[in-house]
Amino acid sequence: MSTLSSPRITETPTAITQIGRLERVTLGERVHAELRELLMSGELAPGQKMSLRSVAETLGMSIMPVREAVARLVSDQSLEVLPNRAVRVPLMSRARFRELTSVRLAVEGFAAEEAARNRSASDLVAMQRFEEAFLDQARSPDPQADQAVRANKELHFAVYRATGLPTLVGIIEGLWLKIGPVLNFDLKISPDRLRTGGAVEQHRRLVAAVSAGDGATARKALTDDIEGAATFIESTGRLLD
Amino acid sequence: MSTLSSPRITETPTAITQIGRLERVTLGERVHAELRELLMSGELAPGQKMSLRSVAETLGMSIMPVREAVARLVSDQSLEVLPNRAVRVPLMSRARFRELTSVRLAVEGFAAEEAARNRSASDLVAMQRFEEAFLDQARSPDPQADQAVRANKELHFAVYRATGLPTLVGIIEGLWLKIGPVLNFDLKISPDRLRTGGAVEQHRRLVAAVSAGDGATARKALTDDIEGAATFIESTGRLLD
DNA sequence: ACAATCTAACTGTGATCACAGATCGCGGCA
DNA sequence: TGCCGCGATCTGTGATCACAGTTAGATTGT
Numbered sequence: 001m002s003t004l005s006s007p008r009i010t011e012t013p014t015a016i017t018q019i020g021r022l023e024r025v026t027l028g029e030r031v032h033a034e035l036r037e038l039l040m041s042g043e044l045a046p047g048q049k050m051s052l053r054s055v056a057e058t059l060g061m062s063i064m065p066v067r068e069a070v071a072r073l074v075s076d077q078s079l080e081v082l083p084n085r086a087v088r089v090p091l092m093s094r095a096r097f098r099e100l101t102s103v104r105l106a107v108e109g110f111a112a113e114e115a116a117r118n119r120s121a122s123d124l125v126a127m128q129r130f131e132e133a134f135l136d137q138a139r140s141p142d143p144q145a146d147q148a149v150r151a152n153k154e155l156h157f158a159v160y161r162a163t164g165l166p167t168l169v170g171i172i173e174g175l176w177l178k179i180g181p182v183l184n185f186d187l188k189i190s191p192d193r194l195r196t197g198g199a200v201e202q203h204r205r206l207v208a209a210v211s212a213g214d215g216a217t218a219r220k221a222l223t224d225d226i227e228g229a230a231t232f233i234e235s236t237g238r239l240l241d
Numbered sequence: 242m243s244t245l246s247s248p249r250i251t252e253t254p255t256a257i258t259q260i261g262r263l264e265r266v267t268l269g270e271r272v273h274a275e276l277r278e279l280l281m282s283g284e285l286a287p288g289q290k291m292s293l294r295s296v297a298e299t300l301g302m303s304i305m306p307v308r309e310a311v312a313r314l315v316s317d318q319s320l321e322v323l324p325n326r327a328v329r330v331p332l333m334s335r336a337r338f339r340e341l342t343s344v345r346l347a348v349e350g351f352a353a354e355e356a357a358r359n360r361s362a363s364d365l366v367a368m369q370r371f372e373e374a375f376l377d378q379a380r381s382p383d384p385q386a387d388q389a390v391r392a393n394k395e396l397h398f399a400v401y402r403a404t405g406l407p408t409l410v411g412i413i414e415g416l417w418l419k420i421g422p423v424l425n426f427d428l429k430i431s432p433d434r435l436r437t438g439g440a441v442e443q444h445r446r447l448v449a450a451v452s453a454g455d456g457a458t459a460r461k462a463l464t465d466d467i468e469g470a471a472t473f474i475e476s477t478g479r480l481l482d
Numbered sequence: 483a484c485a486a487t488c489t490a491a492c493t494g495t496g497a498t499c500a501c502a503g504a505t506c507g508c509g510g511c512a
Numbered sequence: 513t514g515c516c517g518c519g520a521t522c523t524g525t526g527a528t529c530a531c532a533g534t535t536a537g538a539t540t541g542t
Contacts, residue, residue, distance in 0.1 A: 023324075024324070026494090026495065026496090027495080027496070028312070028495080028496090032316070051522075051523065051524085052523080052524070053522080053523080053524095061496080061497090062496060062497045062498075063497085063498095063524095064495075064496050064497065064498090065495085065496070067309075067524085067525090068308075068309070068312050068495090070524095071269070071309050071312060071313060072312060072313055072316040075273070075313040075316065075317075076316075076317070076411070077411075081523095081524070083264075083265070083504095084503090084504055084505080084523080084524095085503080085504070085522095085523045085524045085525085086504090086505095086523075086524090087523090087524080099405075099406055099407070099408055100408055102406060103406055103408050103409050103412070106348075106351045106409075107347075107348065107351075107412075110347045110348075110351075164340075165340055165343060165344055166340070167340055167341055167344050167416070167419070168344050168347075170317070170318075171344070171348075171412050171415070174412070175408070178408070267524090267525065267526090268525080268526070269525080269526090292492080292493065292494085293493080293494070294492080294493080294494095302526080302527090303526060303527045303528075304494095304527085304528095305525075305526050305527065305528090306525085306526070308494085308495090309525090311494095322494070325493080325533090325534060325535085326492095326493045326494045326495085326533080326534070327493075327494090327534095328493090328494080
């Protein structure tokens, strides 16, 4: 793959080699991204266990990259390793769920407000695209939970990215990693929340307010969205303690 | 060290063995804590490079625990590994400094407000203790920068812990890891900021407001504190770009 | 005297081995 | 039939080796 058609060893960099230079993505980085996606989209249930070796074998590599990725996720408490050395998705108590929800209301609410002040035209395009994608699933007679989860996530993060504060986006990603397993695994169990919940309405208000530059309303729409989902989760009684 | 004075193999757990059980802290965890402390207290300057092997040799261990600790810090961008494989404390541009300050104002401001609502008696004791420790250094004719940095950090986090939101405390720790090298390394260079800056006054207002349960004033005192330091840092002209 | 070149040392990343401790299943005793 | 005990297996963590790629220093050629 490297120098098949290269007449000389030291040649002028081609477009392909340039791409390789831009960012050599490490294996551990790829595993990290993979596990993040699984957690955020609720494909891993709270309490689900895994082992470094089994994951490594599944992905066809040694345990080293898996080890690094898991260590990073354990570091920010998206995963946990028990005293017995078992790695699992943390269980969620009612108290912890409420704590995370409180922080989300403050942080994501601030983000919505900032997004309304800073959004660019391309931000609005992205938001509208994912709002529509979510709407399609919510209205569908046969809604695909994973598609809805994905659209919901993309819509929210389109708003958050519009703040122009990448650090803030990173913080919110950390929050979603922790709450995703509960929020979205539950959604896959009871997908009727797509219809009964007010998500569609709050998304409409959110996008409209951000577009209009109305920060206060944007914050209110977002916090209503979060609280709506939180109320539903608490009502299911699936939380511990 | 294990069974020197043990008459039997399976004996009733003593206090010492119990302590060992409570949480077996891994080597990587200890290195992580060590590096965090160095970053937060500004003992590592922006741009400072290190290598896994040299750190490992200094700490008297193999590179594995260092590798894990660095991977975690790179993961949340408290460190960075360049394309050349050099590990270093990230440089700080003026734009990035302002971004971090914006997020700090929002997140730590919220924390101060919550602390005023939730603080317990023991929280107040801790806050007052570290406020006094900071005051001692600020008023001293021969102020110790590292002592002042430490007292300042402890005071702030006593407030943040008073929120009862450990997730929020974790988020703020992440922010301090990123901004610590600039903020505190600079303080060690020009320690007169201890006197000229309004930190002492804002700390007094902060502790008083949190004690009184006055969230709005607590938030204002804290954001004034952050903005005062930020203004000073920007005025030094040591930021890039 | 200076610049080009080449080699030796060093870099992070991935794989493999080692190890103490936990888990689980099978066998045997009651 | 039910419970205990004892290996075999599996766990995360630490150490070591391997490797491609970079860096820096010395040596050579002009």
